[in-house]
Each structure stands twice: as C-alpha cells, then as structure tokens.
Amino acid sequence: MIPGSSAPVIVLNTNTQSDDGKRAQLANIRASRAVADIIRTTLGPKSMLKMLLDPMGGIVMTNDGNAILREIDVKHPAAKSMIELSRTQDDEVGDGTTSVIILAGELMTVAEPFFTMKIHPIIIVSSYFKALDYALKVAEKIAREISIENHEEIAEVIHSCIGTKFSSRWGSLIVDLAVKAVKAVFINRNGKKEIDVKRYAKVEKIPGGNLEDSRVLTGVMFNKDVTHPKMRRFIQNPRIMLLDCPLEYKKAESMTNVEMTKEEDFAEILRQEEEEVCKLCHAIMKFNPDIVITEKGVSDIAQHFLLKQNISVIRRVRKTDNNRIARVSGATIVNRPEELQESDIGTKCKRFEIKLVGDEYYTFMEECEDPKACSILLRGGTKDVLNEIERNLQDALSVARNIILDPKLVPGGGATEMHVATELTKIANTIEGIEQWPFIAAASAFEVIPRTLAQNCGCNVIRIVTELRSKHSEESKDAPYWGIDGNEGKLADMRVIKIWEPLVVKKQTFKTAVESAAMLLRIDNVVSGISKKEKRQGAAPNIEDAEI
Structure with a gap:
C-alpha cells in the first residue's frame, strides 16, 4: 500500500x-x-x-x-x-x-x-x-506584500526569523542594528536596488562592556592608529585622502648593482631616496589634507615631512576597509600621488577620532553625510557570546536585505x-x-x-x-x-x-x-x-x- x-x-x-x-x-x-x-x-x-x-x-x-x-x-x-x-x-x-x-x-x-x-x-x-x-x-x-518604508513591519519579520536564535533574549536590539545597517548600505540606482552587506557592513567585535552598548556607526571604524605619536588623534571636518601606493622609496624591480667607490657615494644614494620621498609628500601636501590613509607602507622620512604639515597618517589599511572609507567620506582611492585632484579629497566625514577601546586603538570616522557603508560595533562579555551574536546578526542582516529587495x-x-x-x-x-x-x-x-x-x-x-x-x-x-x-x-x-x-x-x-x-x-x-x-x-x- x-x-x-x-x-x-x-x-x-x-x-x-x-x-x-x-x-x-x-x-x-x-x-x-x-x-x-x-x-x-x-x-x-x-x-x-x-x-x-x-x-x-x-x-x-x-x-x-x-x-x-x-x-x-x-x-x-x-x-x-x-x-x-x-x-x-x-x-x-x-x-x-x-x-x-x-x-x-x-x-x-x-x-x-x-x-x-x-x-x-x-x-x-x-x-x-x-x-x-x-x-x-x-x-x-x-x-x-509590505512597504519597505514601514520600519515596524520589517522589524517584526526579522524578529520572527531570529526568534529561534540565542540573541532573541535581548529583544529588538539585534533587529534594530540589522535594519539600520541595511538601510545605510542600500543604494537605488535608476530603480535597480543594490544591498552589499558583506562588503560594506563590517561587524567589529570587541570583548568587554554590555551588549546594549552595541550600535551602528554613521560611518566606519577600523583597528588602526596613527603612525607617529605626535600626530592628531581628533579632527573635526577633516579633509581625507585615500591612497593605494607606498609613501617610501621604490626599489627597482629588477636586480640593480650599485658600486660605491667613495665615502660620499652612500650619502648620495640616501639623498636621492630622500628626494624621491619628498616629491611624493609635496604632491600630497599641495592639496592640504588633514588625514592620509594608505594601503601600503609609509617611510620614516615621509612621516617626518607630513608631521611637519600637521597631517595625520594611517598606513597598511585593508583594501576592504579603504573601500568603506571611500564610501562614507566621498574620497577617491588614488594609485599615484602625482595624479591627485581636488575632487579626490573626501569631505563628507565630520568627525575623526582615535580611541582606546579595551587594549587596542580604533579609528572612528563618524557623523558622515549619507554614508553608503557602515560598521556595526558589537560589545559583549566573552568571545563565545560575541561570535554567536555575530552569527545571529548576519542572519538578521540577510533577512532585512531579502525583505527590502523583495518585500513579500x-x-x-x-x-x-x-x-x-x-x-x-x-x-x-x-x-x-x-x-x-x-x-x-x-x-x-x-x-x-x-x-x-x-x-x-x-x-x-x-x-x-x-x-x-x-x-x-x-x-x-x-x-x-x-x-x-x-x-x-x-x-x-x-x-x-x-x-x-x-x-x-x-x-x-x-x-x-x-x-x-x-x-x-x-x-x-x-x-x-x-x-x-x-x-x-x-x-x-x-x-x-x-x-x-
């Protein structure tokens, strides 16, 4: 049968x-x-x-x-x-x-x-x-079908989807974080919706504090400090320059033999290196930036020149972080300082600050105008709790993204x-x-x-x-x-x-x-x-x- x-x-x-x-x-x-x-x-x-x-x-x-x-x-x-x-x-x-x-x-x-x-x-x-x-x-x-403008209806759906998760005991906290983050990275280009949560909504987990201290920043944060202790750590309305090149002397790609016959030869080589770095720095200083962020290294000589002009420098930033900074600040990532233009400078960020959170320094770029990227700061007692909250948050972000893209x-x-x-x-x-x-x-x-x-x-x-x-x-x-x-x-x-x-x-x-x-x-x-x-x-x- x-x-x-x-x-x-x-x-x-x-x-x-x-x-x-x-x-x-x-x-x-x-x-x-x-x-x-x-x-x-x-x-x-x-x-x-x-x-x-x-x-x-x-x-x-x-x-x-x-x-x-x-x-x-x-x-x-x-x-x-x-x-x-x-x-x-x-x-x-x-x-x-x-x-x-x-x-x-x-x-x-x-x-x-x-x-x-x-x-x-x-x-x-x-x-x-x-x-x-x-x-x-x-x-x-x-x-x-629901309206994507109705915050309460979207929150209800996310709440029911993560109601089975560990984070449900904190009520609507995770739900609110997810809705804010998705709406921050939401772009509507000629009727074509785009929400790239994985690239532009970064979760930063910092053990310590209470989970209620978690929030979505109106900008981004990343785990970096300035390269020199005398550089400014707090700037209002900064001019931001983003680079994808090293601010140091470029060694030749092929094997280069240098023959030194006199004592002065070594000093001459150092002088030439200094001149090259000086040219790079002058190309940057011409646009009077407050902050220079690069994905590569910065030499001590370059730090010296930029510090004299009261410019804060952050080096070796991840490519993904640099892309988020470009979105929130309005800056353009430039590959060569010689090609810089005034339009490449970012001015949408209103507050730059470096804070000590726990044991490490974090750079905060907040109060941005219409940021199309964000960072989600998660606080919690232990790493295990934070990891589980992050997994729940990723589910909530996905649900919010799905609803906005297809509100049925x-x-x-x-x-x-x-x-x-x-x-x-x-x-x-x-x-x-x-x-x-x-x-x-x-x-x-x-x-x-x-x-x-x-x-x-x-x-x-x-x-x-x-x-x-x-x-x-x-x-x-x-x-x-x-x-x-x-x-x-x-x-x-x-x-x-x-x-x-x-x-x-x-x-x-x-x-x-x-x-x-x-x-x-x-x-x-x-x-x-x-x-x-x-x-x-x-x-x-x-x-x-x-x-x-």
Whole structure:
C-alpha cells in the first residue's frame, strides 16, 4: 500500500537497474537522513544547542545549521553534498539553513519505499519536480506584500526569523542594528536596488562592556592608529585622502648593482631616496589634507615631512576597509600621488577620532553625510557570546536585505509547509499513473517542518500535527495562516502572533531541497579512486558501509 492511497498496488518489475545501483541509492538515502538527524533538534525557538570542538581545541556553541555543518567532517559523498546545501542556502539568502537540510533529508527518506518496489528513479524525480512547481505557486498565492518604508513591519519579520536564535533574549536590539545597517548600505540606482552587506557592513567585535552598548556607526571604524605619536588623534571636518601606493622609496624591480667607490657615494644614494620621498609628500601636501590613509607602507622620512604639515597618517589599511572609507567620506582611492585632484579629497566625514577601546586603538570616522557603508560595533562579555551574536546578526542582516529587495512575506511556524502539503495532496488526485505515488510522498515530506517544530517544543506531536492538517483542509481564507507557536506548543494564527518569513527564503528552501534530493536519487553508482594495491587484489570500495 502507498501512503495516501487506498487502492491495492501491483508493482511490475520495469526497473532495469542493477543491484549495485539500488545499494548506492539506499546508502545515499541513509547518509542524507543521518545528516538531517544531526541538526533536526536545532529548529524552532525551543531548539537545542550543539557544542562543537574544532581541531585547534576551540569550542563553539550554536544552533545555527550552517555553522554546525561547517564544522562536521564527513566521509560519505552524499553526506558531503547535503552539507553543501546549507552553505548554498546561506550564500544565497542567509537564512533557512536548517530547514533546507531537514526538508531534503525527508524527501530522500520518503523515496526509500519506491526503490524496494523497483520504481525507476527518473519517475520519482519527475514527480518531485512537478511537486516543486506546484509548491512555489502555492507559496506565491498566500504571500502578502509590505512597504519597505514601514520600519515596524520589517522589524517584526526579522524578529520572527531570529526568534529561534540565542540573541532573541535581548529583544529588538539585534533587529534594530540589522535594519539600520541595511538601510545605510542600500543604494537605488535608476530603480535597480543594490544591498552589499558583506562588503560594506563590517561587524567589529570587541570583548568587554554590555551588549546594549552595541550600535551602528554613521560611518566606519577600523583597528588602526596613527603612525607617529605626535600626530592628531581628533579632527573635526577633516579633509581625507585615500591612497593605494607606498609613501617610501621604490626599489627597482629588477636586480640593480650599485658600486660605491667613495665615502660620499652612500650619502648620495640616501639623498636621492630622500628626494624621491619628498616629491611624493609635496604632491600630497599641495592639496592640504588633514588625514592620509594608505594601503601600503609609509617611510620614516615621509612621516617626518607630513608631521611637519600637521597631517595625520594611517598606513597598511585593508583594501576592504579603504573601500568603506571611500564610501562614507566621498574620497577617491588614488594609485599615484602625482595624479591627485581636488575632487579626490573626501569631505563628507565630520568627525575623526582615535580611541582606546579595551587594549587596542580604533579609528572612528563618524557623523558622515549619507554614508553608503557602515560598521556595526558589537560589545559583549566573552568571545563565545560575541561570535554567536555575530552569527545571529548576519542572519538578521540577510533577512532585512531579502525583505527590502523583495518585500513579500509568507506565514511562518510551519504554516506555509503544511498548506503546501495539503494543496499538493489535493492536486495528487488529478495525476494519473505511477507518478501519483512519489507526488503524494513529496507532499507528505513538506509536513516534516511543522512536525519537527512540534517535537522540539515538547508537545503531543501526533495531536498537534493532526489538528494543523485538519485546519488547513478547511476551505476558509484563514486556513493558510495557521501554524505552530513554538514557544507555547499549540496552534496559532501567524497573523496574530506576527510570525512571518520572507517569500524569497521559503522559495529558495524548496528549490534547493527538491533539486538536491532529485540529484542524489539519480545516482546509481559511486566510483572511488582506489589504490593500485587494492586494484591488484581485486578489492572494490564498499560504498554501502561508508562512514557518515
């Protein structure tokens, strides 16, 4: 009997696969299920944490799916493929890394009976893709659009997405940081939206202080001090010059032999070097900057000349930091001092200050006019807390970015998945032939998200999931919005408790899970490069017994 079907099943052996192919497919299913089981308990607001030990002896405590799977060392190729899913999901949308693994694992698990019935994998894969098309349409249908100008609505969505994380105990602090940072780096060029959080919203973690001291700067900060103790550390309305070249004598690139025959020769060489550096400094001083920041080195002679003109110098700044400074100050990064122009000088920053924070000096460039980059300053008691807060903040930033780029939301709490499962079950009755069975199985696989939420909050799983299924079977407008309240362990209207998720995250989760499951199910053999010694002995790799 097939789940969801009352008719007896007569299976014809139309499968031309070898036993080796079937064995490899069943091994892949077991590996996928094992990976999904590792992080199943980390879904939802009452989720458990995992303690990870890295090779260097460090400890990480987190419930972030991607962070957990990143640290796991696996040997089975199918398990490695599953781990890549969470990385892909994190790179694309930054959220849903746990859901995608659990859903993909369930899609693999429900396909197992069909291999024992000798149904060809291509039929299963075809049904899965058909189910994916319908699932995306159902998700689109129940989505609602919000205004990106409405700060409260955006904050609600981010709050519901990171409500399952460690940082949720600090209320709206992380949410506010994420919204401010994303709005700071948001650029709308002729209707084309651009939000590059990874490059232009830098997180600076400084142990010490309280988490409430964390803030988004109206500018940037970086871990550098001036090159000379007598240079100014506080400047109002500074003129900023950014360079990508060394302020020191350039040695010849090819081997140069210098022959010195007299005592004065060495002094002459030093004088020529000093002249070269002096030319560079004069080209800079001509524009009267207050601050010179370069990505390369600055010689002692150059420091001396610039100090006499009361110019503060910061050297060996990272390229990424220099790009952020250019965005907030309005300066242009110049490769040669001889090519400098007045328009290259940045004047948008109103306050330059170097402060001692903890044990190190940090440069703050704040009060900038319309900065298109920012730094997020995080304070906390320990490095472990700061690392977990940063992971949560990255998720919040991704959610905020997704909402602003595509402001459509679907209900959370497993409501969308259960509604998709219910609608797919109804559609299955219209599908004829053997393809109907994998289609019904794919529909039941979507129920794994609400079922896992119910398991993790400790309620009666069978009763809650049955009640939720019957709610979604009702022909009413409210049906799609009923899900599981992970904190209380009971059914709730997601519109009332305000649990929403971005549509783009949900669609990416469905696509990634179904496509990866389909790809793994089509594998009928795993070939391993074995050593010549084993080849001589006639040994073959036993994929079925491969370790997870």
